[in-house]
Amino acid sequence: MGGGGQLTEAGEQVSGRAGGVYTWEEVQSHCNRNDQWLVIDRKVYNITQWAKRHPGGIRVISHYAGEDATEAFTAFHPDLKFVRKFLKPLLIGELAATEPSQDRNKNATITQDFHTLRAKAEREGLFQARPLFFCLHLGHILLLEALAWLIIWIWGTSWTLTFLSAVMLATAQAGWLQHDFGHLSVFKKSSWNHVLHKFAIGHLKGASANWWNHRHYQHHAKPNIFSKDPDVNMLHVFVVGATQPVEYGIKKIKYMPYHYQHQYFFLVGPPLLIPVYFHIQIIRTMISRHDWVVRRLTPRLSTTPYGVAHYSAPCLVLPCIRFLESNWFVWVTQMNHLPMNIDHDKHQDWLSMQLHATCNIEQSPFNDWFSGHLNFQIEHHLFPTMPRHNYHVVAPQVRALCEKHGVPYQVKTMWRGLADVFMSLKNSGDLWLDAYLHK
Numbered sequence: 064m065g066g067g068g069q070l071t072e073a074g075e076q077v078s079g080r081a082g083g084v085y086t087w088e089e090v091q092s093h094c095n096r097n098d099q100w101l102v103i104d105r106k107v108y109n110i111t112q113w114a115k116r117h118p119g120g121i122r123v124i125s126h127y128a129g130e131d132a133t134e135a136f137t138a139f140h141p142d143l144k145f146v147r148k149f150l151k152p153l154l155i156g157e158l159a160a161t162e163p164s165q166d167r168n169k170n171a172t173i174t175q176d177f178h179t180l181r182a183k184a185e186r187e188g189l190f191q192a193r194p195l196f197f198c199l200h201l202g203h204i205l206l207l208e209a210l211a212w213l214i215i216w217i218w219g220t221s222w223t224l225t226f227l228s229a230v231m232l233a234t235a236q237a238g239w240l241q242h243d244f245g246h247l248s249v250f251k252k253s254s255w256n257h258v259l260h261k262f263a264i265g266h267l268k269g270a271s272a273n274w275w276n277h278r279h280y281q282h283h284a285k286p287n288i289f290s291k292d293p294d295v296n297m298l299h300v301f302v303v304g305a306t307q308p309v310e311y312g313i314k315k316i317k318y319m320p321y322h323y324q325h326q327y328f329f330l331v332g333p334p335l336l337i338p339v340y341f342h343i344q345i346i347r348t349m350i351s352r353h354d355w356v357v358r359r360l361t362p363r364l365s366t367t368p369y370g371v372a373h374y375s376a377p378c379l380v381l382p383c384i385r386f387l388e389s390n391w392f393v394w395v396t397q398m399n400h401l402p403m404n405i406d407h408d409k410h411q412d413w414l415s416m417q418l419h420a421t422c423n424i425e426q427s428p429f430n431d432w433f434s435g436h437l438n439f440q441i442e443h444h445l446f447p448t449m450p451r452h453n454y455h456v457v458a459p460q461v462r463a464l465c466e467k468h469g470v471p472y473q474v475k476t477m478w479r480g481l482a483d484v485f486m487s488l489k490n491s492g493d494l495w496l497d498a499y500l501h502k
Contacts, residue, residue: 083107083156087166090158094129100155101132105164108153120277123284126291131166134174134413135284137181141190141247141448167410173468177414177445180464184446184457192249192450200240204267207235211380220379229383237267238388239435245275248450269381270341274348283447286420287405294396295405300324300331301488304405308491312498322496325489337389338382395433398424398480399440402487403473415470417444422473424480426455433477441472 085107093100099111101124110117110124117124119139127135140146158164165171184190211228218224244260247253261272278293285291287304295303299318302308308321319327404419411419424430424438437443439454442461449457465472475483 084159085156085162086159087162091129091166096125099125099128101127101130102158102166103131103133103136103150105158106150106154107156107158108150109155110153113149113153119280122277123280126281126285130410131164131169134177138413138445138447139280139283141251141253165412169410169412170415170468173414173470174412176464176467177412180460181446183460184449187456189453189457190248190446190449193452196450196452197240197243197249200236204235204237204240207231208237208267211235215380222379225379226383229380229387232380232384233387233391236432236435237263238392239437241268241275242435243451245272245279246447248448271345271348273352274345277348278344283444285408286417286444287400287403288408288420289406291408294400301328302491302495303401303487304491305494306406308495309498309502312495312500313502315499317499322492324492325485328485328488333390333393334386335389336393338385394481394484395435395437397484398475398477399437402480402483414445414464414468417441418465418470418472420444422475422480423458424475424477430477438477 090100090102090107093109097111099114100107100109102108110128114121114124114128124132136146137143163171165174208231211231214224214228214231241260241263243249244256244263247256249259250256257272260275264270264272264275282292282294287295289295289307297303299316301319301324302311302321311317311321399421403422409416418441421440421444423441424434426438430438436451436454439451439458442449442454442458443451445461446457462472464470
């Protein structure tokens with residue numbers, strides 16, 4: 064069999080056979096940029112043209128070209144009935160009856176048990192948000208932002224007041240709220256989430272919603288997988304995991320003294336990720352995609368009650384906020400991922416893939432607040448559209464499922480998680496040095 068149909072601009076099937084029957088071998092052969100098939104619930108779809116118009120970006124859907132995407136499709140779309148309308152014109156056939164439902168290294172039993180767990184969570188209402196939780200969160204963000212700028216407006220721009228305002232703006236945690244909207248976990252209607260996401264990330268954080276979506280969903284689709292997860296694209300500044308350092312060492316690649324990366328990480332990692340690297344990416348996105356996001360976080364000119372104009376406040380406050388947020392963000396996100404398995408794609412089932420790439424940090428009121436409930440990183444990755452206030456409810460069920468199938472479910476203290484970031488970088492650097500010198 065073969066010869067999938069192509070699509071018109073309207074998304075209509077104009078050639079190929081919607082009633083085709085295919086083997087996994089045939090599906091897997093359609094996995095390059097100009098020829099992409101995938102499977103959802105045993106149905107085979109030709110996404111070659113649709114991928115370019117995919118709302119989540121071409122890359123995230125292309126990462127599943129040539130394989131089964133059922134679990135990812137279910138995880139990312141809260142309204143499956145609506146989204147399936149877009150699949151109908153792309154349908155070219157189905158898997159042969161003799162073919163298994165899962166491809167490659169995906170465990171059918173784990174997949175079925177996880178499907179049962181998700182269905183149970185849906186019946187228990189764990190995908191329903193509590194409006195009061197998010198209203199209070201947004202209210203405290205706006206209150207802290209108003210107070211911070213009021214301090215500068217009334218009392219001026221001394222170093223002490225500027226730093227105090229920056230701390231208040233950083234601890235407002237608008238970044239975690241935009242993350243909630245971006246994952247479509249607040250409102251039932253995706254369109255409402257998109258509108259509030261643009262407000263939160265554009266006006267409260269000064270970034271691009273499209274840039275965030277296209278980048279972050281790749282991370283969730285293929286976490287800690289080289290060439291697919293942008294969060295492990297270290298631009299040759301660091302080597303991570305156990306595979307990449309050895310590959311670099313054998314090839315005698317030395318862009319940096321990687322055996323010291325656990326030391327220079329403190330200088331170029333947490334302080335510079337948001338103020339420098341993310342800003343460069345956002346500007347590139349705006350230019351390349353013509354994504355002209357109009358955003359204004361603060362007036363360029365502040366005036367005290369005495370009529371003295373101060374141009375320095377925004378110049379000082381914004382970099383200080385970015386610096387504080389960057390350190391905060393890097394440590395929170397990396398303690399859940401960097402010490403975990405980082406490798407090339409092994410085509411695992413959803414549960415196994417996510418658990419190998421994530422770990423949790425112990426629950427406590429401080430840890431919940433400090434991490435925006437991302438101390439439940441495992442549950443967040445398994446159920447990205449679940450409201451975060453329900454992670455602790457589903458966590459025991461996830462843990463029991465992992466124990467049943469022998470899948471490691473790691474929970475660490477906050478200090479252990481932070482220390483493991485340092486140690487994982489050191490271990491990777493040592494692997495690189497050994498391979499560089501002796502292999």
